[in-house]
Amino acid sequence: MLNIVFYFQVHQPYRLTHFNVIDIADNAKIFDDKLNGDVMRKVANNCYLPTNKLLLELIQKYEGRFKVAFSITGTALEQFKLYSPETLDSFKRLVDTGCVELLGETYFHSLAFLFDTNEFLDQVYMHRELMQKEFGYYTTTFRNTELIYQDRLSDIIYEIDGFKTIITEGVDRILDWRSPLYAYKNYAKNLNLLLKYYQLADDIAFRFSNRDWPEYPLTVDKFVNWIDQLTLAEKGDKNLFLNLFMDYETFGEHQWATTGIFDFMRHFPDSILKKPHLGFANPKDVSHLANYQQESLSFPKPVSWADEQRDLSAWLGNEMQQNASETLYELINRIKEKGDPELLRTARLLTTSDHFYYMCSKYFQDGDVHKYFSPYDSPDQAYIYYINALAELEELLLR
Numbered sequence: 001m002l003n004i005v006f007y008f009q010v011h012q013p014y015r016l017t018h019f020n021v022i023d024i025a026d027n028a029k030i031f032d033d034k035l036n037g038d039v040m041r042k043v044a045n046n047c048y049l050p051t052n053k054l055l056l057e058l059i060q061k062y063e064g065r066f067k068v069a070f071s072i073t074g075t076a077l078e079q080f081k082l083y084s085p086e087t088l089d090s091f092k093r094l095v096d097t098g099c100v101e102l103l104g105e106t107y108f109h110s111l112a113f114l115f116d117t118n119e120f121l122d123q124v125y126m127h128r129e130l131m132q133k134e135f136g137y138y139t140t141t142f143r144n145t146e147l148i149y150q151d152r153l154s155d156i157i158y159e160i161d162g163f164k165t166i167i168t169e170g171v172d173r174i175l176d177w178r179s180p181l182y183a184y185k186n187y188a189k190n191l192n193l194l195l196k197y198y199q200l201a202d203d204i205a206f207r208f209s210n211r212d213w214p215e216y217p218l219t220v221d222k223f224v225n226w227i228d229q230l231t232l233a234e235k236g237d238k239n240l241f242l243n244l245f246m247d248y249e250t251f252g253e254h255q256w257a258t259t260g261i262f263d264f265m266r267h268f269p270d271s272i273l274k275k276p277h278l279g280f281a282n283p284k285d286v287s288h289l290a291n292y293q294q295e296s297l298s299f300p301k302p303v304s305w306a307d308e309q310r311d312l313s314a315w316l317g318n319e320m321q322q323n324a325s326e327t328l329y330e331l332i333n334r335i336k337e338k339g340d341p342e343l344l345r346t347a348r349l350l351t352t353s354d355h356f357y358y359m360c361s362k363y364f365q366d367g368d369v370h371k372y373f374s375p376y377d378s379p380d381q382a383y384i385y386y387i388n389a390l391a392e393l394e395e396l397l398l399r
Contacts, residue, residue, distance in 0.1 A: 002181070002231050002240045003281035003289060004272060005194060007143070007167060008248035010048075010091075011073040011109050012040055013354035015375050019388040025395045030346060035375065037083045044084040047252035052090040054262060058269050059099045066269045067099045067280045070248070071143050074107035074130050075352060088134070095135045101282035102131050104139035104163065110351035111315060113144055113153055114302070115329040123348070124160065141165040141283040145353050147196065147245070147305040148312070151298055154186035154193075163191070164287050167245065169305040170195035174297060181230060181240040183290040187298040192286045196245040196305060200226065205246035209259040220264055224271045224278075231277060239289040241281065245305070307362065315356040320383040325356060327390055335397060343396055350389060358382035 017023075017032045058066050072091065080088035094100045106112060106123035107130060113120045124142075131137045142163045144153055149168035157163050170180030180195040203223070207213045215222070227242060247254065255261040272278045281289060306314035316322055328350055335343045358374040359382045376382040 005243045007069040007245045010248045012076045012079050013352045014349050016385045019385045024391050030389045040079045040083040044087045047249050048087045051251040059097045067282045069101040069282050071103040071105050073109040102137045104142045108348045108351050109145050111353050143167045150302040151187045165192040167194045171303045171310050183286045185294045185296040189296045194243050196243050201244045205250045208255045220267045220271050238292050318361050320359045321356045
């Protein structure tokens, strides 16, 4: 049986104002409320509301045979409440079906794991509490920000009660000759690992509307045929997992409605469920579905789902990013020593990985993707506004 595992990342950062040097110590706002509200309402109308409606229809139509998982960040959920409460209600209706798994992560979608273990743990516990408060859901699968993973992460997550599975990227240099379709164990063999099948996931997330792609247009029949071929080499009765992980904004925002992305999703489950050897599962299901001795995989160095390198270079690849992140985490420690909760919340909003992503100075195709997501004119502009915001925080800390 090949189980298709859909996981969608739902995240919106708090974007900064154009915070200039003259704004420091002038009580200027660090975050751009108007821009954040405008973006949330636009994405809600283009993606969250229509896609949630479609997924609810599909879950009801297939009576539990169609399943999806979401990782919803704390910063996205807060902005649902501020700017689009109907979006939060629609997610709650989906979770109430029992066919939706919610994943655990850091509340602020941060890179804290790389810099400060205690801060990382605080944010993971904050996110679990948020999922319980808003959805009555106890998370048992973990995904770190941007699917960043290495062996040390699994050691930390294992110490948190309840987490059984971690999901991350199916990086070729780690898998070597192995297939991402199998469920694996972490290097210590105490947690399950599910790995993104990036080739097929990216066909939907990135190439769906690309008219220069030789396989354009991507039809349901073509895609299901590719999936069907994945099972040809497997002669036993093992349960495999085709992990299609992507940003939720793929539907209606990155791939506009006019591309046919909603029609694709509407008809995809029907084509899958007509085949007895194909089905849908959630990440948590791996604990009882993996019917074989799971091989362990070691990730000595961090991997991620970003760019061609699938490493940390999207957020920490240049001196601006390194300086900004090191300055931030040094400042967080000083803020914690002072014990000011308001300053700490502002600092944590600045831990969101997007702020560093905007500073990325890569070129070519990866650079174009970074530009697409950035609200600023250049990586240098993103860095200047960010550093000025940190200077404002330090000014407030010293008062």
